[in-house]
Amino acid sequence: MPFEKGNQLAGSRKGVPNKASHEIREAFEMLMTDNLDNMKRWLSDVAIEDPERALNIMIKMAEFIVPKLQRTEVKAEVTDKSIVINLIPKQIE
Numbered sequence: 001m002p003f004e005k006g007n008q009l010a011g012s013r014k015g016v017p018n019k020a021s022h023e024i025r026e027a028f029e030m031l032m033t034d035n036l037d038n039m040k041r042w043l044s045d046v047a048i049e050d051p052e053r054a055l056n057i058m059i060k061m062a063e064f065i066v067p068k069l070q071r072t073e074v075k076a077e078v079t080d081k082s083i084v085i086n087l088i089p090k091q092i093e
Contacts (some may be wrong), residue, residue, distance in 0.1 A: 003032070
């Protein structure tokens with residue numbers, strides 16, 4: 001029987017987190033936590049040979065900790081005593 005729109009039995013309920021993804025994230029977090037000392041040493045070893053590469057590794061790792069901020073364009077227009085500010089999101093390239 002093909003899938004029909006409105007089928008109540010298809011897939012999981014809306015908003016139910018994916019159990020496998022959650023377990024993988026927990027395992028990865030544990031792996032990272034258990035290897036913090038090693039990671040510091042490995043990064044220092046890379047920095048001795050190639051500081052730029054070590055910096056790039058740090059930037060890539062930061063993406064998992066610090067969320068990327070969306071770029072916005074600010075346009076301001078002053079009329080009399082009021083200020084109008086329009087924020088326009090820019091596409092991230």
